Amino acid sequence: MGRKRRKDAPLIKNIAEHKEWQKKDRTRTSLTLLQNQEKIRQNTKFYYDPEKDKKDIEHYYKNVIGKEIKGLNLFYHYHNLVKKTHKNQLPYFICKDHYLYTWVDFQPDGTVKSIYSGEKSDPSRIIQEDFEIIQKRYEQFQALLEIVSKKDISLLKKMKSIDLRLKYNTEHIVPQSWFHAREPMKSDLHHLFVCHPECNVKRSNYPFHDFSFYQPESPKEKIRNRCGVVKDGRFEPEHGKGTVARAMMYFLLRYPNEIKKSSLKQINLSLLIHWHESFPVSIYEKHRNQSIYYIQGNRNPFIDFQELAYKIKFPFHIGSCGVKES
Known part of the structure; x- marks a missing residue:
């Protein structure tokens, strides 16, 4: 009996989470969305206020700015700051539904863009799609539990199959499998972005790459698909390269021991x-950074200080192969 309970535990936890998420008031989320869209139509500074952000930056980094720190010491100064100030750690579905779709990932016009394709969407449609996906996932996880109780099956494979078929409109720039889908990494808004499910599936958990035969920034490059190119277990996105690079560097800074x-x-x-x-x-990134700062309490230093990427030294060995490869 003990062995069976351990086998069922991940599935039972999944079902309980989906059941709870189904109860969330979608009407409130939709109302928040409409209110935020109306506010930025009336006043562009509501979307991003550079003067206020400048003051926020000065306050946030007051104990770091101006110090003669280099290399690893610089890394740990910023690591300690973004970790210590990450005070508000919310559940994944609250972050995704109530913050990412209704405000954090807004473009200046109140729409959202899929991070890898750049394709615009109405956030209300994204919210509706995810609500329907939650219901479908809950039903299929419930059905899977009944099968498990009757016969021995490969439970994790079946659960993964449901995850793959029913994707949300959210992408983790650092794939969840890289950190075992643990919190607070899973819910950290700094690396969560709106992403159409087909692009989410295409990227999978592959590392980013730059292929010599693919130039999505060139006007001569034909659009190969809506997301990017996958080859030999590597992925180059059609859109959003600088954004995803800064999001991943933030993750490395915030969670150096979790990947x-x-x-x-x-x-x-x-x-x-x-x-x-x-x-x-x-x-768009400055808006995200400022918004997440007010929600989570911490910031992405690579957005605030672009030169930091050249000064900091990460305390582990990660790939450093050439930029362009075939």
């Missing part, structure tokens, strides 16, 4: 820095 060693070795740091340099910070 599996096998996954850590696949990260190409020189590529991330190249994308960071080639695709500068946008108003």
Whole structure:
């Protein structure tokens, strides 16, 4: 009996979480969305206020700015800051539904873009789609529990199959499998982005890469698909390279000991820095950073200080292969 309970435990936990998430008031989420869209239509500073953000930055980094710190010491100064100030750690579905879709991932016009394709969507449609997916996942996990009780099956494979078929409109820039889907990493808004399910599936848990035969930034490049290119277990996105690079560097700074060693070795740091340099910070990212600061309490320093990427030294070995490969 004990063995059976241990086998069922992940599934039972999944069912309980989905049951709870189904109870959430979607009407309130939709109302918050409409209110935020109306506010930015009336006043663009509600979306992003550069003067206020400048003061926030000065206050947040007051114990770091101006100090002569380099290398590993610089890393730990910023690591300690973003960890200590990450005070409000919310459940994943609260972050995704109530914050990401209704405010954090807004474009200046109140729409959202899929991070890898750049395709615009109405946030209300995203919210509705995810609500329907929650219901379907709950029903299928329930059905799976009944099968498990009757005969021996590969439970984890079946659960993974449901996860793969019923994806949410959210992408973790650092794949969940790299950190065993643990909290607070899973719910950290700094690496959560709106992403169409097909792009989410295409990226899978592959590391980022830059292929010599693919130039999505060039006007001569034909759009191969809506998401990017996958080859030999690596992925190059169609859109959002600088944004994803800064999000991943934040994760490395905030959680230096949480990524599996096998996954850590696949990260190409020189590529991330190249994308960071080639695709500068946008108003959209500044809006995200300011918004997440008010929600979580911490910031992404690579958005606030772009030069930090060249000064900091990470305390572990990660990939540093060339930028362009075939």
